[in-house]
Every structure is written in structure tokens, then in C-alpha cells.
Amino acid sequence: MSKNFIVAIANSTLNAAEGHSSNSADVNRLRPYVERALTLTGWDLDRIAPTRIGPGLPWNYERRARELLAQAQSVLDLGTGGGELFAELCAGYHGRAIASEPWAVNAPIAKRRLSRREVDVVRAHSLRLPFHSGAFDLVLDRHEELDPNEVHRVLRRGGSLLTQQIGENEWNELRPFFPRMQDFGPLLDRYVSGLQQTRMTVAVAKARDFRSAYRGLGELVYLLCISPWTIPDFDPLGKDLAALLHMEDRLAAREGLILTESRFIIEARKTT
């Protein structure tokens, strides 16, 4: 056996060992975020929220929701999560308030939190609503799927929908590393034309993309784990680790990992 061959084997073993140890170091670094995501209940992401770079959204969903609530005698919050935001919005509200929540984990959490505000919580799929037609003056929906026909049906004439949604450019920078990342397409256009087909009047339809810095890969992995619809079969400690590290390598900046966030808002009224 030539000396060169032995050196080559030694080097490749060393590289493999280094690769292996850096892999297990990365697994150890990311594992706490994955484990924490497994225990998520509710939908309070304040502690993990990224830092927005540049100006914020040119609208304020919470403020507009409060204004609409002040004129509504009955309200439905679709996909309330743990009811965190709806509990705040309902403080001092004297009308009839109901929240729906599809996820079995969150429905009881929302129930507990919102019962203190005398808000009923119904475990229900957001696209098939178990409510009478014309039951609500107002439907609120932050970041939960909706069916324009169902929203139209449960609103009484004169009632309103206010929804803020994640737009199609959300985390676009991840796509080259995760080609299977879900693409929900032009949701704003789909919702607007769906609402218009029900003959609702769309008063506001705006979209805005902005950039945010995520503290590090762990925080992003956590967010990807708690939104399993983003990258189907996401496996951060196994088959997706290499792509994650490659992405971190390419996107890391002084401020953290800089990604596009995308939002849109729709306000519509049932006029006929």
C-alpha cells in the first residue's frame, strides 16, 4: 500500500469524523428548539418574534378589529389559537363573542382563557363553520385559513370580515434550499375574488412585504416546527439538517438570519 494512499484514507476518515462531529454539534444545538416546539400550546410567539428591519405594516389589524368590535353585537374569531389576541380584543366587549379553533391541542387552551371573558369556544374546522347563517355582525381572522362562501354565509347583512393573512412571499429565501416548501399561491387575489363572487364589497385589500432578522437558526427551526404546513415532513435533525446549515451559511448576517415576511389585510362587507 502506498504512503499516499494511507494519507488519503487518513484524511478522508478525519474529514468524515469532523463532518460527523460538526453534524452532531449542530444536532445538539438545534435539538432544544425542536423539543420546545413539540410542547407548544397556544399561539404566543412574542418571545421568539424576529426584529423587523425598516418600517412596519401600513395598517394595524388590532386597532381596526377594536373599531369594528365597538359597532358589532356579535363576533366570531376564526382559528383563535390559544385565544391570546381575542381575549385582549374582547376586554370590555359586551356583545356575544364566539371563537372557533380547529386544533385539538389549542381548543381547550382557548376555552380556558376565553371563558374568563365569557367567550364560547367551539372546536371546528375553519372551512366548515358549525354556525347558523347570518349569525354574526363581525368575523375576525388573523392568520387562519377561511372560505369566502362560509364567511359570507355566517355574516348577517351589513356585517363585516376583517382578516390579516400571511402573503405569498413569506420566507421566499428558504425556497431554493427547500423546493418542497408549500406555495399557497396568490391567496390575496383568491380571497378577494371569492368574496366578490359572494357579492361582498371589498373595502380594503392591501399587501406588504418587509424584512426581519431572526436571531439564529434555532429560532427559525422552532417556527418551522410549529407551522408544519410550511415544509411538509420537515425533519430538522435528520434529512433536512444539511439544507438548513447550507441556508444558514448563505443567509446569516450581522443582525441574524434575514428573511422576507409577507402580510395582507382584507376588510369586506356583506351588503346584500
Ligand SMILES: C[S@@+](CC[C@H](N)C(=O)[O-])C[C@H]1O[C@@H](n2cnc3c(N)ncnc32)[C@H](O)[C@@H]1O
Ligand atoms: C397561525 S395560528 C393563528 C392563531 C390566532 N388567530 C392568532 O393570530 O394569534 C392559526 C391556527 O393554526 C393552528 N395550529 C397551530 N399549530 C398547529 C398544528 N400543529 N396543527 C394544526 N393546527 C395548528 C392554531 O391553533 C390556529 O388555529
